[in-house]
Amino acid sequence: MLLTRKDFPEGFTFGTATSSYQIEGHKFGGAGRTHWDDFADTPGNVVRAENGDVACDHYHRYAEDLDLVAAAGFDAYRFSISWARVLPEGRGEVNAEGLDFYDRLTDAMLERGLKPYATLYHWELPSALADLGGWRNRDIAQWFGDFTEVVMSKLGDRMETVAPINEPWCVAWLSHFLGGQAPGLRDIRAATRAMHHVLLAHGRSIEVMRGLGMSNLGGVFNLEWSEPADSSEEAYQAAARYDGIYNRWFMGGVFKGEYPQIVLDGLEPHMPTNWQDDMALISQPIDWCGINYYTRKLITADKSPWPSLKEVDGILPKTYMGWEIYPEGLLNFLERTAREYTGELPIFVTENGMAAHDDIVAGEVQDEHRIAYIEAHLADVRRAIARGVPVKGYFCWSLLDNYEWSFGYDKRFGLVHVDFDTLARLPKASYHALKGALTEGQS
Incomplete structure (x- = not known):
């Protein structure tokens, strides 16, 4: 990589991200059934x-995986906590084994000098x-507030x-x-009820954590840059509706108290009756904003x-997900978010990465495509x-090839290749390139 840690301000946070259901192994440790199993x-x-x-x-290999995070020179690890692992029925009795897993995982991060960036629901x-x-x-x-209290206590x-x-758009x-x-x-x-209730749950969770004396709390939004496909007024208005649903609804609710x-x-x-009465809870102050960015539409x-x-369908080069590679959209969102929503609040790029069909050849995975993708977005x-x-950090999605939801194990986003038969880990060329960029000149 041409860019290195030295090209960013002192204290800029570099990290990588995962999520619980996608990597842990949900059948282990007494976790309850989820709607993803269904x-x-x-x-x-x-x-x-x-x-x-x-x-x-x-769940069993977390020490090995955190060793990979630390060895690459990352400062932080963004992870999520499975609601059903901690509360198998969503409420009521706590699964002590599940909560203990996250307790051990947290200590393991700290032992390796990694800052824990937690997400309560993925x-x-x-x-x-x-x-x-x-x-x-x-x-x-x-329910989500109660779960928050159990975990963060x-x-x-x-x-x-x-x-x-x-x-929240995905949820x-x-x-x-x-x-x-x-x-x-x-x-x-x-969908309308979920659009509102997901933000109400966000607000209740923030309220609970404030009550526990916690700080440095944020919100994470996935954004897609939308543009009209042609010069017609109809296309312009359609792109504006897409932008409103995908991007502005959730940021507007949290940062402006309005939809x-x-x-x-x-x-x-x-919408639910008297939904306007919820906006004060939804829009209570938070300390930073996270942006997950992959593509434009x-x-x-x-x-x-x-x-x-x-x-x-666009004409730009695409990832294995069929998503156009458009780094300018990230720049546009970073500027717009600060200008219209967050002001001086710190902004983090909490996810950015690409899926590819990564094969092992002669014992290596040469994913130069991913190196180019990451470097182009870091440049913006x-x-x-x-x-x-005020961009304060950047997190690669993802540390590991993992369960990519409705795409199963077919789409590989990882910096580290996973053989899903043997579960062997193999760092890709992108992992080694980032390691070189982050550790250059360090003893």
């Missing part, structure tokens, strides 16, 4: 009907709560940062309107019901900093 057991939902039962077996809702309506049920805000004193929920819209992830619904009323009217035009008839209008839009992070945006 989703994967439903024919047609997941490639080869694969699930997270074993995943990368991080999509694996306990099935018992899904049975009660899950994110459609307003009570989930309190145990771990909170050792966390560098905590964010309640990873990627709500992708999963309840587009049907692409668990629980796999395609229902505008369900964009362009989205309320379609969703307000389905070209949008045009169509004649389907609201939001009356569709994606158009550097440009944003030069323009005065």
Whole structure:
């Protein structure tokens, strides 16, 4: 890599990220059933009907994996906590073995000089709560607050940062309107309730952690840069609706205490009664903003019901996910977020990376494509900093090849190759390139 740690401000945090269900092995340690287990057991939902039962077996191999994080020179490790591992029924009795796992994991990070960046929810809702309506049920805000208190009463004193929920758009819209992830619904009323309740749960979780005396709390948003596919007014308005649903709804709720009217035009008839009364809790102050960024989308209008839009295939090079490689979108979002939402608050790029079809050849994985992707996005992070945006860190997604949700084990995002038969780890060329960039000149 041409860029190194020296090209970024002193104290800039470099890290890598994972999530619990994608790597831990959910059948281990007394974890309860999740709606992802249910989703994967439903024919047609997941490639080869694969699930997270074993995943990368991080539950047993976490020391080896954290050694890889530390050896690469990363400063921090972003991880998530499985709700169903700690509370198998989502409420009630605590699974001591599960909570102890995260206690040991935290200590193992600190022993290696890694700062723990925790996320409380990365999509694996306990099935018992899904049975009660899950994110459609307003009570989930309190359930999530109770889960937050159980976990952070145990771990909170050792966390560098905590964010309640990873990627609320995926939790709500992708999963309840587009049907692409668990629980796999395609229902505008369900999606609308989830869009609101996921932010209400975020606010309740922040409130609980403040009550525990915690600080350095943030929110993590996945953003896709939307552009009209042509010069028509219809395409422009469709791209604006996409931007409103994907990006502005969640940031507007948290940072402004308001939802964009362009989205309320379609969703307000389905909103909970007196939803406006919740906005003070949703928008209470947080200490930093996390942006997960991967791609842009070209949008045009169509004649389907609201939001009356569709994606158009772009001409830029694409990752194995079929996503265009568009680093400029990250620069655009960093500048817009500071300008319109967060002001002087620290911003972190909490996820950025690419899927590829990475094969082992002669004992190595030469993923120069990933090196180029990461370096191009880091270059735009550097440009944003030069323009005065307070970007304080960058996290690669992901440390390991892992369970990529509805794509099963087919899409590899990792800096480290995982053989899903033997579970052997093999650092890729991208891992070694980042290691060189982060440790250059260090003893």
